[in-house]
Each structure stands twice: as C-alpha cells, then as structure tokens.
Amino acid sequence: MPTLQELKPGKTARVIGLDDNCQGFERFRLLDLGVVPGTEITHALDNPLHEPLAYFIRGAVIALRKNQAAKILVEIKGD
C-alpha cells in the first residue's frame, strides 16, 4: 500500500491508517493531529534539503519527517 512519503507535491491523498510499527506516543501524536482514516492530506511544501516535508492536514500546515510519513498508509487520489 502506498504511504504518504510517495505523495507528490501538490497532490492529495486519503488516509487509510497507520502502520502497525508506529506505536506509542508517535502514533498518538499523529492521531491527534488528525491523521485518522478518511482524512485528506495534501503535500503542501517541499524543503531545500528534501526533509521534512510539510503537509496540509485538517486546516493546519504540519511538517513531518520521512520516517513518519512512511508510516502513514494512504490512497493517492487522482492518479
């Protein structure tokens, strides 16, 4: 299944769920930011060093590191 890491700039994806190896506080924090199944996430901003990338999540722009984005399972829209 694709992860958020594969999302191209400007594109939008719908969250399917979080990877099982994302546990504990990291999982809770992502959930609290609104990364729950059904949420739409847009790749909002690239980075001069290509990491972290910023995503538009439920009204807020949030930067996530690659290893976090890789734990968010998504369905990429409009492919």
Add this chain to the structure above:
Amino acid sequence: MEEIKVLDNKKKMNTKPVSNHSGCEGCPSYREGNLKRLGINVPNFDFVVAVTGNPNVGKSTVFNALTGLRQHTGNWPGKTVTRAEGGFNFDNQNFKLVDLPGAYSLVSRSADEEIARNFILFGKPDVTLIVVDATRLERNLNLVLQILEITEQVVVCLNLVDEAERMGIKIDDRSLTRDLGVPVIPTSARYKKGLQELLGAISDVANRRYPIKAHNKSYRNGKLSKAVEKVGYQLVSDFPELENSEWLAERVLDEDEDIIEALKSGELLNHIQTEEDYSIYDAKKLREDGLKIPFRYEEPVSEIEKLAQSLKKDLIPNFHDELVENHFIEAGKIAHHCVTYPDKKKELYLDQFIDRIVTSRIWGFPLMFLMLAVVLWITIIGANYPSQGLAWVLLDQGHPFLKDLMTQIGMPWWLNGILIDGMYMATAWVISVMLPPMAIFFPLFTLLEDFGYLPRVAFNLDRLFKAAGSHGKQALTMSMGFGCNAAGIISTRIIDSPRERLIAIITNNFALCNGRWPTQILIAALFIGGLAPAYLAGLLSSAAVILVAVLGIFLTFVVSWALSKTILKGEASAFSLELPPYRPPRIWQTLYKSLIDRTIFVLWRAIIFALPAGALIWLVANLYIGESSLAEHMISFMNPFGILIGLNGVILLAYIVAIPANEIVIPTILMLTVMVTGATGMGEGAGVMFEMDSKDALMHLLQAGGWTLLTAVNLMIFSLIHNPCSTTIYTIYKETRSIKWTSISALLPLIMGFIVTFLIAQVWRMFV
C-alpha cells in the same frame, strides 16, 4: 496605566471596583467598569479558571488580555510549559486563571499534555476555558470534545476570528454554541475584541447561571462500551465518590500509567490544587520528589487492572485509534454544520507564496543567512553609539563622581574600593555593554518570530538537526543564543521532547553571544588584522571572527550528535512542527514586550551576578598576602597551566572572576595585565576595570604582558568554547531544575575549551 488593586480580605472585595482606563475605552462595544485585571495578585479567589487549548492558538494572548500580565507570546507552538497563574476581578468576584501548556489531546501522554490534563482532572477548576483556533476548528474541536467528556463547566473561546475572516472562513458561532451546548465566544485577543463577552460567559458558567447542555456522545463501539461499563462499575463500587468513572475506566483499559498511578495514590479522590510548577522535562520525577503520595489503593486498583486486562482480549488491538477517529468524525460533523469555507482560499495563496520563497531550494538558505547576518550586523553596529553614550555617563562621569562623593563623606578607602571601584564599576560596565545590543537584537528577533518566519527556519534546517539527533527547533534556540545564551536557554521551551530540549540547552553556549562578539572583534583587529597589509586588515579580522562563529555552529552539530549517541541517547521522538499562518507583526507591542520580557529580564539577572563579582574583582586585586596581591598569587599559580594551553594566568583569572558576564572579561584582563606588568600611566589602579581607546597603546600593553599571536588565537577560541556565564548557568538550573544537567552544561564546554586550546598550542609550537 492599569491599576492593580490588591484585595487582601473578603470584606474589601465587595467595594466597587475603580474604573479601569485601558486602551480599549474608545471602542463603542467596550463595557467599561466591571473588569479589573489583577496581575498575579489573586488573593481570596472565588473561582479557578483553567485556560487550555491546542498549541499556538493564542492561549497566552487570551491569558494576558484577561489578567493584564505579559507572559511572553510568540507565533510559536509551545510557549507555555509551566503553569502561569494570574487573575482578574469581574462583577466583584475574583477569578484565578491558570494558563496550561498547549495540548492537542488529553490521551497522548506527552509531559505537557499530562500537565494540562492533570490540572483539569485533579484541580477541578470551576471553569475550563478552551481557546480554539477559528482557522483550524475541526482539529481543535477534537480537544473540546475530549474535555467535554470530563467536565461540562466549559467556555469555548473561538479565537483568531480576524484571521479566519481574512481567509474567508465563516463560522456560525450560534450553531456551534448549540452543537456543543456550552457558550462559544468569538474573539480576537490580539486586538482585544470579544473579551467583554468572554468575561461574561466565564462569570455565567462559574456562577452556574448558564444553561449548559454539554454535547454528550459516546465514542465507544459496542464491545469497548461494555468493557468500559464493567471496569467503571468496579471503580465506582471501590471508590463511590469518584467522578468520571467511565472515562477513567477507558483510560485504565488503554493502560494509561499516569491515571492508574493517580488512582492508586488516591489523588483522584481529593481536591488537590498544588502550587507547584511542573518541570517540563521531569514532570514525573518532580512528582515523585515533591508531591509523592503513597499508594494507598494499590490492591483494589491492581485488581481493576487485572479485570481490564482480561476484558481487553475481546477488544481490537488499536481501539485507541478508533476512539480518536470517532472524535474526529464527530468534530468533522460539527464543523461541517457550523463552518463555511471559501470557494477559493485566497489568503492561503499569499501564505503559500511566501512559503515557496523562504523554503525554496535556491532562496531558502541564502535568505536565512542573510537575515541572521543583517540582524547581527544591525545589532553590533547599532549598539556602538548607545554603548559609548552609556559608558560615558556611567563610567567616565559616574565613576569618578561617585568615588569623590564617597571620599568626601568619609568612607574608608577599602569600602569605597569594594563598593565603587568593584561593585559599581562591574555593574555599570555590564549595563553599558549589554543593554544596547540586547535592546536591538531581541526586538528584531521577536519581529521575525511574531511574523512567523522562525518556524520556517526550523523547517529548513531540521534535516541537519535530525542527522545530529536533535530537533529542528534547535535552529531557533541557537539563533536566539547569538543574542544571549540565557535567553537562548529559555527559548528551548518550544522543544517538547525532554531529550531534544536538553541537547539544545547544553549546546546553546556554542552560539557566540553578544557578550563575546566585542572580545572577538577587538582581539581579531589587534592581532589578526595586523597580519595583512592595511587595506586588507579589516577584511581579514572580520573573516576571523566569522570563522569563530561558524566554528560555534559546527560544534553545536557535533556536540548535539555526540550527546545523542551517548548520555542523551535516543531516537527523535514523534517529531512534529506546525507552520503557523503568517501574521502581520505588531511593531510597538513587539518592541515593548521584547524589552520587558527578554532584555530587562536578562539584564536584571546579569546585574545580580555582576554586583558580587565586582566586589570579588576588586578584592583579589587589593588583598595582599605577603608582598603580592591575591590576584598576583593566583596568576602566578595558574600561569604554567595557562601557558600550556597557549593562554596565560591573567586570562584564566579574568575568566574566573568575570564569570557573571563575558562583557567584562576584556576590561578585567586589561586591569590585571597592568597590575602584573607594572605598566605605569595606564589604567585606573588595582581592581578598577578599564578599556583603552588607543589600539597601539593596547597592543603595547598586551605584548608587555607576554601576548603572542597564539595567545590571541587561543583567546578567541577559548572565548567561544568555555563555560557559560553565571547568568546562563543559573538560567539552565532554573529551566532544568537539575544539578546534574547544569553541571554538564557548564563543565563540558570548559573541558572542551582546555583540550582544543591545548592541542592548538602544541601544534603551533611544533611549527611556529
């Protein structure tokens, strides 16, 4: 000016409050008269109000607007880490406000969020004021819905409505009030709009005049609901007086250690409102140290835990996810009902446009360095004139005047020396060299902060800090350190992970602070500039100073990396960095606030340390043991070691006695050098710090003191790599509340400094 009325007994509270003439009088909607801001003096409060909300929703701004306090606010998530308290009087009742750290959620177990949750749960405030961001309502509602599960005594402050309006977002606050069943008050706390209505709502809810019909919904599916019922039933039968039993049962099922501990200790059964601040990085340890209550209910609660374990077998493994998801579904429904989003997000385009530039591959880094360079340049150049002015008044005129005055009133010479030559001189010196650069640097920095540029810097640099095992926000605390390390240490509060925050604290000293730039510039101009032909001298000495500053940045990364591999081992914990919308900076408020919050605050701490150090400096130069002064004994004792590391005894003694502020190192070195070389016609006498206008004379003096190019190079290096000043050390202790981490922060750079200068000296002597 606001009047602060101190109410010292219940009787006085019934007197009519004097009208308050604050800046909002002109506004027609302002109902003057019934609000009195009480600052921190809240005696005999009638009600306790907890202020909570997501990070960066303007919580502190609301808190300040209501209490008249000036807690530092910035366009930054995570400003408040310890509880700030303040109060106001409204309609003759005293309200105590407790500003809690920002929280995304009540169930995630981060240190900050536990502080917020514990206060709402254990502190049982009369009103919980939830500040929400109108532009991100959906996510903010998640927290509101969670809090409504614990308490109904809630007021929602729908803040930043001005920003939402600008973005074309329309929120029907009446529908929202109906949906949530608690008062929802639209405000714009930055511009003091909606505050009267907010006060009215707080007062109504506190006095139970408001018909609350709190949104009440179960977010649990069938199986979880049954399990919660069973555990909840057991909890109530063991503890009949327990409130929120079902919510607590759900927490026990979710293996929430903090809640289980609180049940065991009986904390949840009592009405506890501790006055303790919770230290951010060690909230748990502090509770164990200071507030430990023995586990009186170990047995029944362990039984309940066992019950929960057996019930969990029937539940899906990540039922926590489902709970959060159900909250968000509900939040989404409410938002859908009450919010109209614009067809085209026009304001967002401007934000995105700025973002694309400041984070672009081509412009991102150059813009950042340009910004830092310009801020430092304005600070260094701009501070010269006011510094000279202050020095003229305080040192050139004030010092002789005071000295004569004291002699005339018959003060003994030694007391005159300690007080005027020592304490006054050191303090006056610190003020005249420290105040102007800080008064320029901090406002500039705060403007960038207020605008929202700084989180983008963290965003750009995070990759590098990730490689060093730390957090991108350290880029900011480091930049703040260029102004003042003590302020840099305080600014590490924006980093929420304790491990990464400690790394930022320990390495902050490698950011070359304002107090050290003048030393670098002076020594480079004298010794390094002199190596080149006159027309290149300025360029070469500037390059040398920049090289030292860059070495500091390099060391920040190296030491962060080393710490994260050794004593602060660990993976980056749940990184998240929110990039807030850009906000037009408010120039005057920024100037005023940065002056009060940062400049005066740091200066005051420096003065407190400068006073005794001044006395010490004078005493070592004037106390005699046998033929020589104490200073001379110490210098000759330390000189062999000083020479070994390419410095000398004078420099080492100066760094010991001038520990309060790096600014007074050079004047102390000069005073001591005159003393040991016996140079005549220079300086102001033993124990009196001074500076020289003539570069040639200065060079001559230092050469007489045995200085070489190696001494100069190593002094520049040692000025970068040595223990932080005592003001900073004290600040580290205040922030970490740990002698261990304070000692490591002080000793690590000192030892490194000795090693580096030693190595340079050895290599130098081999080749030169």
